[in-house]
Amino acid sequence: MPATAAALAVNLAAVGFLLYRIAPDVNGKPLFEDEALAGLVSAESLPNVLRTAVWDRGGAPLHFVLAHVALALHPSPAALRWLSVVFALATVPLCFDLGRRLAGPVAGGTAAVIVATSQLLGICGSFGRMYSLFAFASALAVDLFVRAAELRTRRAVLAAAASAWLLPAIHPFGLILVAAEAAVALVLWRGHPLRAALPVLAVAAAMIPFALADRYSAGPTGHSALVTPLQMMKVAVRALGAVAGGREPVFLLFVALALLGLVILAKRRAPFALLACLAIAVPPVLLVLGRSGGGDSGHLSARQLILWLPIWAALIGVGTARALHDLRSALQVISLAALTVLAVLASSAIPDPRTAVSGTSEAMAPPRPGS
Numbered sequence: 001m002p003a004t005a006a007a008l009a010v011n012l013a014a015v016g017f018l019l020y021r022i023a024p025d026v027n028g029k030p031l032f033e034d035e036a037l038a039g040l041v042s043a044e045s046l047p048n049v050l051r052t053a054v055w056d057r058g059g060a061p062l063h064f065v066l067a068h069v070a071l072a073l074h075p076s077p078a079a080l081r082w083l084s085v086v087f088a089l090a091t092v093p094l095c096f097d098l099g100r101r102l103a104g105p106v107a108g109g110t111a112a113v114i115v116a117t118s119q120l121l122g123i124c125g126s127f128g129r130m131y132s133l134f135a136f137a138s139a140l141a142v143d144l145f146v147r148a149a150e151l152r153t154r155r156a157v158l159a160a161a162a163s164a165w166l167l168p169a170i171h172p173f174g175l176i177l178v179a180a181e182a183a184v185a186l187v188l189w190r191g192h193p194l195r196a197a198l199p200v201l202a203v204a205a206a207m208i209p210f211a212l213a214d215r216y217s218a219g220p221t222g223h224s225a226l227v228t229p230l231q232m233m234k235v236a237v238r239a240l241g242a243v244a245g246g247r248e249p250v251f252l253l254f255v256a257l258a259l260l261g262l263v264i265l266a267k268r269r270a271p272f273a274l275l276a277c278l279a280i281a282v283p284p285v286l287l288v289l290g291r292s293g294g295g296d297s298g299h300l301s302a303r304q305l306i307l308w309l310p311i312w313a314a315l316i317g318v319g320t321a322r323a324l325h326d327l328r329s330a331l332q333v334i335s336l337a338a339l340t341v342l343a344v345l346a347s348s349a350i351p352d353p354r355t356a357v358s359g360t361s362e363a364m365a366p367p368r369p370g371s
Contacts, residue, residue, distance in 0.1 A: 003105060006105065007096070010109040021122050021125075022085055025126035026085065027078055032128075034129055036077075038063070039077060042071055050065070060174075083132075084131075087133045090136050091132070093112070094136065094310065095112055095114070099111030101147065102146065103265075103322070104321060106320065106321040106332060110313075110321065110339070113336065114243070114244045118242070119246060120239070138306070142310050144160040145160045145163075145164070145272075160181075161200040164177075167307070168207055171307075173283065173305070175207070176282055180275055180278035185200075241349035242349040244316055244343060245346050247349055259319070272314075279308065301350075320336070
C-alpha cells in the first residue's frame with residue numbers, strides 16, 4: 001500500500017508539474033502556421049477531413065479526426081491545443097508504468113520525471129498538431145509490448161498489436177516503431193504455431209493503407225532530397241537532448257544513464273533492449289539511405305522523433321535505478337530531486353517554433369526609397 005501511494009504521488013506531481021509548464025502556452029503563445037493548417041483541415045466535414053488527411057496529406061488521419069471532434073465541441077485554436085495537453089499529461093503515467101515494468105518504481109518515477117521535464121514535450125504538449133498524441137501512442141504501444149512479452153497471452157499480444165496500429169494512423173514515422181516491434185516479436189514468436197498470431201496479422205493488414213502513403217517523398221521544390229549523415233546526426237542529437245538534458249554537459253549525464261540502462265536491460269530484458277536499439281538506430285539510417293523532402297533536412301525535426309520519448313525516458317529510468325540501488329531511500333529521493341532540477345535548468349536543445357525568430361530585423365524592414 002505505501003508503494004502504491006508513493007507511485008500515485010509521483011505521477012500526480014509529475015502530471016501537475018507538466019500541466020503547470022504547458023497550460024499557460026495554450027492562450028499565451030501565438031498561433032503557428034502548422035497549427036492553423038491543422039485547424040482549417042479539421043474544421044471541415046468529417047468526410048472532407050478524411051479525404052484531405054489520407055489522400056492529400058499522405059495518410060495518418062487520427063489527429064485530424066480527434067481535432068474535428070474537439071473543434072465541434074469548442075471551435076477555437078485553444079481547443080486544438082488543449083487536445084494536445086490532454087495527451088501530453090496522459091503520457092506521463094504510461095512512461096511511469098513502462099519504467100516500473102522494466103526495473104521497478106524508482107525507474108518508473110525517474111521516467112515520469114524525465115517526461116514531465118522534457119523540453120520536447122514541453123513544446124509539443126501545447127502545440128496544436130499530432131506530436132503530443134504521437135508521444136502518447138508511442139508510450140502506450142511500447143508499454144503494452146513489454147506487457148505482452150511478459151504475459152505471452154493472446155489477449156496481451158492483441159492489445160499490443162492494436163495499440164501499434166495507432167502509430168501510423170497518427171504519423172508516418174510510426175511505422176518505424178511498428179517495424180521494430182514486429183522484428184522483436186518475430187524473434188520471440190519463432191517456433192510457435194501461426195494460428196495464434198492470426199488476430200495480430202489482421203491488425204497488421206489494417207496498417208497497409210498507412211504503409212502505402214508517401215507523405216515525405218518530395219520536398220518543397222517537388223524533388224526528393226537526400227539527408228546527409230551529418231544533418232541526420234544533428235537532428236537525432238537535438239531530439240534526444242530535447243527529450244532529456246538539453247545540451248552538454250547535462251545531456252551527457254543523461255546519455256550515460258541511458259547507456260547504463262541499456263546494458264542492464266540487455267542482460268535482464270533483452271526484448272526491450274533490442275526494441276530500443278532498433279527504434280533509435282533505424283530512423284536515422286532509413287532517412288539517410290532513403291528519401292526525405294527539403295534542403296537542410298527539410299521536414300526533419302526533433303518533433304518527428306518524439307516517438308523516442310518513452311524509450312529514452314525508460315532507459316534513463318533504468319540506468320538511474322541501478323545507479324541509486326545501493327543508496328538509502330532518503331538519498332534516492334534527494335538524488336531524484338537533483339536530477340529533476342538538472343533537467344529543468346538544462347539549456348534548451350530546440351526552439352519553440354511559435355516564438356522562434358525566423359528572420360533578421362533588416363529582412364523585415366520596409367523597402368527604402370529608390371530600392
